[in-house]
Amino acid sequence: MTDTTATSTTPAADPAGTSDRDWWRQAAVYQVYPRSFADIDGDGLGDIAGVTSRVPYLSALGVDAIWLSPFYPSELADGGYDVADYRDVDPKLGTLADFDALVAAAHGAGLKIIVDIVPNHTSDQHVWFQEALAAEPGSPARSRYIFRDGLGDDGDVPPSTWESNFGGSAWTRLTRPDGTPEQWYLHLFAPEQPDLDWSHPEVREDFHTTLRFWSDRGVDGFRVDVAHGLAKDLAEPLRDANPREFGLPIDGSDPLYDRDEVHTIFEGWRRVFDEYDPPRTAVAEAWVARERVSLYARPTELGQAFNFELTRAEFDGPAFRTIVESNLELAAQSGASSTWVLSNHDVVRHPTRYGLPATTDGDAFLLSGGTEPALDEATGLRRARAASLFMLALPGSAYVYQGEELGLFEVADIPADQLQDPVWIRTEHARKGRDGCRVPIPWDTSSPAFGFGEHVAHLPQPAWFADSAVSVEDGDPASTLTLYREALSLRHRLQRGEELAWTDSESADVVHFARHDGWHVVTNFGTAPVALPAGDVLLASGPLESDASGAPVLPGETTVWLSTD
């Protein structure tokens, strides 16, 4: 094997990875979905005090930061991404004092805190939307949102063909108390999530206030929801959006998403982040063409953007390598570090994706999908462990979704009457939605709700969670929890520089790269064993074997970390 190509990302501003300003560049960030993490007050919903109670667990796991999905007051029309008040804690989840206690506990344990910010839309319960509902068409209160008259003689045709991401029209018509229909308002997601008009100066200013509010409370960074949606072309007549199956145009010409004007908004946010020392960080959720993701990550804007490509890729060596190469190049262009994501609260958990036939896996938003086709658990978990160990060795930030460290599968059989995701309703039950990856995680087998809380969890936990509870995996050398702990601990020691050098292998199924100081990472994406490259084994995602002659081999669907120093 010979070194052939070297992919170098941005010049490492912080080779040791320790300076506070650059903590995010190579951080392992653990995503907490607060309602499904730990329930201290026993109401069936996870809460902020629950997260605080688990800070020692997260610290021992070896992550660097906690990202909290929304915990703000919300009617939960979309799992908290319908925010009624951006500067408070949902009373169902606790208080601002609880939040301050969490920040103190996390910081005390050396963990950073990232909060989710949802700027594209508010909840319909937000005071601004309530004011808009009470106000007349054309009034200042309505101008913070996107209200339009309907088309057709009676105004009963939606103002445009735009569709909601959750299915159906993106427009909902209002009705006066006396039953008379009036204007329509835009919601790119659920009707309970009206879109803000970001050309309104008050909207822009208010989000600066929110960013300062949380930064002043010690928050270290922000995850920016639907970052690519804020700027819209609302010139009349409203023109059709790009058909989804063709993806977004890379010239920024779609009327709804990824418009060039959006970047001035984030330049303003950067000025706010830079008021702090160290500057607050941000990561964009922007489902846009690969070539344009890095625009959001420029140091003059959010600084980092999610790269979701691994959530959509088959378990395939060439596909993984291409994704890594191209994203490291793009990160280098923007000056950001790359990000890596295998699972989050919006996609099917990766052990399930990899255990389903490939043909069902083209869309990460296939969502829970039900119980057909049957899941091959052994294959799914073996591949997931290999993919995780591959990801955790890449330069850049690794985002780990709660329960991923336990090797949890998607809960695919939640009864229809207990599903919460608006996707289920709005697609008229064609898609089950994302609840299957949001079931409260199992902590121990001897407590109610698997240690999640004293009461039954808000989404039903399956009996098989008992096999993957923290208490069961803790101390088991073969468990996925042990694998993540060892990997994250080694990563702390090894993760330096932002370079990666590829080593060609005899088979395209074998992807091999080297980091600095003789750290080699080899994944066998195929099923047949291959010769194990030279080096001391640091960690492997599954048992290593020997061939008939006693020579060590790397089994199929396995990753190994080696040291050649």
Ligand code: NOJ
């Ligand atoms: C992206 C979030 O990750 C998802 O959960 C949410 O439904 C939409 N944005 C709308 O806020």
